[in-house]
Every structure is written in C-alpha cells, then in structure tokens.
Amino acid sequence: MLKGAESEPGTDPASGKPLSFPRGVIVPGRSEQKTRFAPSWQTDCCIVGGGPAGTVLGLLLAREGVSVTLLEAHKDFEREFRGNTINPSVMEVMEELGLVDRLLGLRHAKIHRFTAQAADGSVTFADFRRLKTGYPYILMLPQARFLELITAEARKYPNFRLVMGARVKGLIEENGSIRGVRYRGPDGPREVRARLTVGADGRFSQLRRLAGLEAVEASPPMDVFWFNLPRKPDDPEDAGAVFRFGPGSLLVLMDHSEYWQVGYIIRKGGYERLRDAGLPALRHSVAELAPELADRVGHLKEWKQGSLLSVGSDRLRRWYRPGLLLIGDAAHVASPVGGVGINLAVQDAVVAANVLGGPLKSGRLRARHLAAVQRRREWPTRLVQGAQTVAQRWVVSGTLDASETFRLPVLLRLLLRTPFLRDLFARLIAFGAWPVHARTEAGDTSKCGEPALIQ
Numbered sequence: 001m002l003k004g005a006e007s008e009p010g011t012d013p014a015s016g017k018p019l020s021f022p023r024g025v026i027v028p029g030r031s032e033q034k035t036r037f038a039p040s041w042q043t044d045c046c047i048v049g050g051g052p053a054g055t056v057l058g059l060l061l062a063r064e065g066v067s068v069t070l071l072e073a074h075k076d077f078e079r080e081f082r083g084n085t086i087n088p089s090v091m092e093v094m095e096e097l098g099l100v101d102r103l104l105g106l107r108h109a110k111i112h113r114f115t116a117q118a119a120d121g122s123v124t125f126a127d128f129r130r131l132k133t134g135y136p137y138i139l140m141l142p143q144a145r146f147l148e149l150i151t152a153e154a155r156k157y158p159n160f161r162l163v164m165g166a167r168v169k170g171l172i173e174e175n176g177s178i179r180g181v182r183y184r185g186p187d188g189p190r191e192v193r194a195r196l197t198v199g200a201d202g203r204f205s206q207l208r209r210l211a212g213l214e215a216v217e218a219s220p221p222m223d224v225f226w227f228n229l230p231r232k233p234d235d236p237e238d239a240g241a242v243f244r245f246g247p248g249s250l251l252v253l254m255d256h257s258e259y260w261q262v263g264y265i266i267r268k269g270g271y272e273r274l275r276d277a278g279l280p281a282l283r284h285s286v287a288e289l290a291p292e293l294a295d296r297v298g299h300l301k302e303w304k305q306g307s308l309l310s311v312g313s314d315r316l317r318r319w320y321r322p323g324l325l326l327i328g329d330a331a332h333v334a335s336p337v338g339g340v341g342i343n344l345a346v347q348d349a350v351v352a353a354n355v356l357g358g359p360l361k362s363g364r365l366r367a368r369h370l371a372a373v374q375r376r377r378e379w380p381t382r383l384v385q386g387a388q389t390v391a392q393r394w395v396v397s398g399t400l401d402a403s404e405t406f407r408l409p410v411l412l413r414l415l416l417r418t419p420f421l422r423d424l425f426a427r428l429i430a431f432g433a434w435p436v437h438a439r440t441e442a443g444d445t446s447k448c449g450e451p452a453l454i455q
C-alpha cells in the first residue's frame with residue numbers, strides 16, 4: 001500500500017468527498033494535512049490549464065494509463081471568442097481517438113476555403129477541398145463544446161481527475177526540480193505533487209512567469225476586435241472565410257452558417273483609438289468593408305459584445321525545466337493569421353503524450369524526454385510563425401499602413417494562382433508544418449505508474 005494510504009482517506013478537491021485513489025496516487029498523511037496547503041495529493045502528471053492543449057494531453061495520457069490531474073482556473077468552459085476552429089489535423093486526431101462521429105454530431109459549420117477580396121478582385125488563397133484528407137474543411141464549433149467532449153471522454157478513465165475553478169498560484173520546487181503546484185480551488189488552497197507538471201495555461205501563462213522561462217518575439221504585433229453579426233437566409237451559402245481589404249482597414253468574415261464571426265483588424269495599441277472614435281464609427285467602417293452587412297451592423301450596440309484579441313506572438317527559447325514542460329500558447333503565443341493556434345496547441349499535446357506517456361508510466365522520465373518534445377515541436381512552430389510573419393508584414397501591415405485601398409501585390413496574385421503554392425498555404429493551415437498522429441491503442445489503465453520524483 002502507498003505511504004500514508006492506510007491512515008486516512010483524502011478528499012476530492014472538486015467535490016470535498018472522500019477519494020478512492022487509483023494506483024499511483026498518494027493519500028496525504030495526518031502530518032501533511034496540518035500544512036497550509038494540506039491535503040496535498042500526488043499524481044504522475046499535473047496539467048495546468050484546460051484549453052485545447054491541456055484537455056487533449058489529459059485525455060491522451062489518461063488513455064495510456066498515466067494518472068493525470070488537470071487544473072482549470074475557470075468554473076466552466078463557456079468563454080466567448082477563444083477561437084472556434086477545428087482544423088483537419090485535429091479532426092484526424094479525433095478520428096484516431098474514435099471521437100470524430102461525436103464531434104460531427106455537435107452543431108457545427110464548415111469552412112472550405114479562405115478568400116482575399118480587395119479593390120482589384122478576389123483570390124482564393126487556401127482551398128481545403130484540394131487536400132487529401134477525409135476532413136477537407138475547418139470545422140466551426142464553439143470551443144466550449146470541444147473541450148466538454150474531450151474532458152467527458154477523459155473522465156471515463158479512473159486515473160483522470162479534473163478540478164474546475166482551480167487557479168494555480170505557485171510552483172513546488174525542490175533541489176532545482178519542479179515537483180508540482182500550489183493552487184487555490186473551490187475549497188481553498190491545495191497542492192498537487194507530480195512527477196511532471198505541464199503548463200498549458202495559455203497566452204498569459206502564469207507557469208511561464210513563475211518558471212522564469214525566456215521568450216523571443218515571433219511576429220509583429222497587432223490587435224483584432226472580434227464580434228458576431230446575425231446571418232440572414234439570403235446570405236451566400238458556404239462563403240468560407242473572407243478577408244476584406246479597405247483603405248487602412250482589414251476585416252475577416254467567418255461564415256458560421258448561423259451567424260457571421262467578424263474580426264476587425266487594427267494596429268497594435270489601436271483599440272483605445274477605436275473606442276475613442278466610438279461604436280458608430282466602427283459600424284460605419286464595417287459597413288464600408290462589407291456592404292452586405294450594412295443592414296445589421298446596428299446589432300453591435302455595446303463594446304462588451306465583442307472581444308479584443310491582443311496579439312503578441314512569441315516563442316520560448318526553452319520549453320522545459322526539470323519536472324516542468326510548457327505547451328500550447330504557454331510555450332508559443334500564436335498570431336491569429338490563418339487561425340492555427342488551436343491546431344498548434346493540440347499537436348503539442350499529441351507529441352507530448354507520444355513522447356512522455358511511456359517514461360511517465362515507467363517512472364523513468366528525464367529532462368531529455370522534455371527536450372525531445374521541444375525538439376519535435378519547435379521547428380514546425382517556427383515555420384508556421386515564420387509564414388505568419390511574412391503574411392503580417394506583407395499583407396496586414398501593408399493594408400493598415402495604406403491610405404488608399406490596398407491592392408494585392410501582383411507577385412502574390414501570381415503565386416496564388418500556382419496550384420502548388422495555394423495548396424501549400426492550405427496544407428500549412430490544415431496540418432501545420434509537420435503532421436502528428438495520436439496512438440490509436442489505449443494503454444492499460446489498471447496499472448498506473450507508481451509516483452516517483454524526477455532526479
């Protein structure tokens with residue numbers, strides 16, 4: 001029996017009820033329960049952040065038989081404008097996990113192509129129907145539904161535990177290694193001790209800051225103000241994602257089939273000016289860029305109907321420290337160009353599970369395994385961020401800095417007429433720079449690894 005397990009059962013931080021621990025979980029002894037963060041409990045892997053990266057990693061590790069604790073700061077997944085896109089690469093992973101039919105059973109829309117429309121005509125710069133995949137589209141699905149599905153599946157495994165409303169405040173560090181986290185949960189301060197802590201806590205990562213990991217800037221910054229406008233029955237069907245270029249302004253329209261998701265792109269720090277100019281000015285500008293929506297811009301009545309995405313794209317130099325790995329936005333904040341942040345986050349999770357599942361189960365996790373995750377994911381991330389930088393410098397900044405209506409550069413138009421290049425953009429958006437695949441076989445969940453600290 002595990003140390004302390006016979007003394008007194010612990011309590012589930014989420015429900016406060018006594019826990020029946022799976023193998024691999026230590027119930028705290030009486031002495032530990034007297035400490036400020038008592039009762040502490042132990043797991044193989046503690047994941048901080050229930051976004052796409054954290055939930056998918058949690059599910060994949062739980063399937064492999066690793067004991068996982070996932071801590072999410074919010075009490076539910078209902079948050080607006082976190083990005084509602086599921087790219088073909090994620091669809092293929094969902095198929096590998098046997099979840100694709102359930103995903104497609106949820107209310108969704110599909111985007112088959114991205115089109116740029118400027119004063120001198122339009123050009124399709126990514127047509128997903130040309131790709132060799134069973135899922136030649138971007139699935140538009142509220143992110144909350146996706147996260148609920150993933151966590152519902154993960155909860156089927158007794159070795160998976162999700163604590164909602166648990167905000168991590170500190171790292172437990174011993175002898176230069178991270179041994180877990182301290183968090184404030186629904187029932188007060190707690191701690192989780194883990195062989196591995198994964199920071200999947202997004203673009204404002206607390207773990208990145210606490211661990212003192214250094215970042216380099218990846219793309220020039222910009223801001224996007226997102227909001228929704230209603231769709232009407234006679235709007236064009238299957239419009240996809242449309243980028244509209246005007247004089248000094250750029251608008252993205254995404255067809256959700258029941259509504260339009262609208263992104264108004266502005267220079268970094270331009271939000272104050274946008275607000276100072278007032279909502280009528282914004283409505284006017286949107287109507288100019290998208291005259292077909294002029295009859296409904298009035299639905300935008302308050303700033304709080306929208307959400308500002310402050311884009312500061314960067315990437316960590318090192319994604320890990322002994323006992324700690326960062327993935328998803330916590331490791332590399334994505335620019336919104338191409339809508340690939342969720343894709344990158346899920347791909348990180350898949351690679352992390354493939355590389356770390358075995359060592360975590362056997363208790364032989366070393367820093368070199370964490371380095372291997374960074375090695376496999378850093379270049380694909382850099383390539384995507386590099387392409388985003390080119391698009392931002394060449395097209396987005398060119399538009400925002402122009403006093404006249406932006407015209408797509410002739411060279412770009414010619415390049416986009418080349419099927420190879422057009423497919424290259426589509427492939428980069430759909431699959432990233434390096435496709436990843438999940439292990440389809442679930443592991444033996446009755447044999448969770450015994451806890452052991454990383455040396």
Ligand SMILES: Cc1cc2nc3c(=O)[nH]c(=O)nc-3n(C[C@H](O)[C@H](O)[C@H](O)COP(=O)(O)OP(=O)(O)OC[C@H]3O[C@@H](n4cnc5c(N)ncnc54)[C@H](O)[C@@H]3O)c2cc1C
Nearest residue numbers: 049051052053073083168201202309328329339341342345
């Ligand atoms: C307005 C907006 C629109 C976007 N649109 C798109 C899009 O269309 N397509 C696309 O691919 N990407 C889009 N993105 C980017 C995308 O949301 C991210 O790239 C992606 O969600 C990253 O996933 P993640 O799991 O790494 O982090 P996140 O999704 O940010 O998840 C991090 C989680 O960690 C939790 N957390 C944070 N701090 C703590 C803490 N201390 N303790 C516990 N939990 C914590 C947060 O509550 C959150 O749930 C958009 C982003 C924004 C902000």
